[in-house]
């Protein structure tokens with residue numbers, strides 16, 4: 001979860017988010033090097049006194065400073081494509097969760113388990129426990145097993161919403177009339193918080209998402225308790 005003065009990305013809880021952070025750092029490093037070089041050249045131009053009346057063109061330098069940036073861009077484009085296709089891969093998921101966006105709450109369905117389903121509303125500030133997180137905690141959390149491939153399918157009942165968990169590198173729109181899919185793998189236990197990130201109306205800020213990442217046997221206990229009731 002993000003806390004005060006946390007300007008960077010959150011710690012990753014999945015291999016895909018780890019790759020996203022690596023790519024972000026890589027792209028940022030190239031960006032900083034270009035900015036410093038161009039900034040230095042522009043700054044030094046102010047102090048340039050040399051004038052050459054006969055210098056009208058330079059074929060070689062034009063070739064270099066056209067082709068070199070294109071090569072640098074390739075070093076961003078190729079890892080970016082690798083990551084794009086990695087994010088799109090569905091690796092034989094063991095659990096599927098369906099999440100449906102509503103104005104303004106999420107509802108979830110565990111279609112593999114006799115369709116366990118429930119709504120998940122934000123806990124209002126005046127009803128919050130002392131250890132609760134304001135605007136971020138929900139009444140019914142999603143429970144999912146760690147160290148398992150999880151498929152999540154997204155849709156919406158009214159307007160477009162977006163199911164977003166920064167620590168897992170998941171951000172997929174739930175669109176009315178469409179079923180979107182993505183997958184993730186949680187490599188540690190814990191609580192992972194997220195928020196809707198598609199401007200969906202007046203209470204857009206108040207439809208958070210909470211995942212409880214638990215060991216597989218705890219997940220089986222939780223789901224069997226809910227199937228029977």
Ligand code: CUA
Nearest residue numbers: 161196198200
């Ligand atoms: Cu739902 Cu924004």
